[in-house]
Amino acid sequence: QVQLVESGGGLVQAGGSLRLSCAASGRTFAIYAMAWFRQAPGRERELVVAVNAGGDATNYADAVKGRFTISRDTAKDTMYLHMNNLKPEDTAVYYCAARSPPYSSGSQQYNFWGQGTQVTVSS
Numbered sequence: 001q002v003q004l005v006e007s008g009g010g011l012v013q014a015g016g017s018l019r020l021s022c023a024a025s026g027r028t029f030a031i032y033a034m035a036w037f038r039q040a041p042g043r044e045r046e047l048v049v050a051v052n053a054g055g056d057a058t059n060y061a062d063a064v065k066g067r068f069t070i071s072r073d074t075a076k077d078t079m080y081l082h083m084n085n086l087k088p089e090d091t092a093v094y095y096c097a098a099r100s101p102p103y104s105s106g107s108q109q110y111n112f113w114g115q116g117t118q119v120t121v122s123s
Helices: none
Strands: 002-007 010-013 018-026 033-039 046-051 058-060 068-073 078-083 092-099 117-122
Touching (some): 018 033, 018 092, 018 117, 033 078, 046 068, 046 078, 058 068
Parallel strands (some): 010 117
Antiparallel strands (some): 002 018, 018 078, 033 046, 033 092, 068 078, 092 117
């Protein structure tokens, strides 16, 4: 089992940046495929980006390509989501998730979830 805790959300103006963190504890962080999902009010949870266990393969949603970057620091058991040029439509609760490899774009495929962190982008 792995436990996940997100942090770094907040209120930012359009065009601004935020960095979300997902700290893992429990089983070895490096063996899991990881992902960031987000859920806006009244909408389904959607993939933001997924990364394989080795950190060398990623799958970004079209809506965030070129603006968001995922990274993982296995020494710190932490995954990050660097978000630049934020838009009001990026407003959502952001969740990190983990599963045994390979990574997947489907939220139903992930076994472990954090509690979420709110990101609000004002126009």
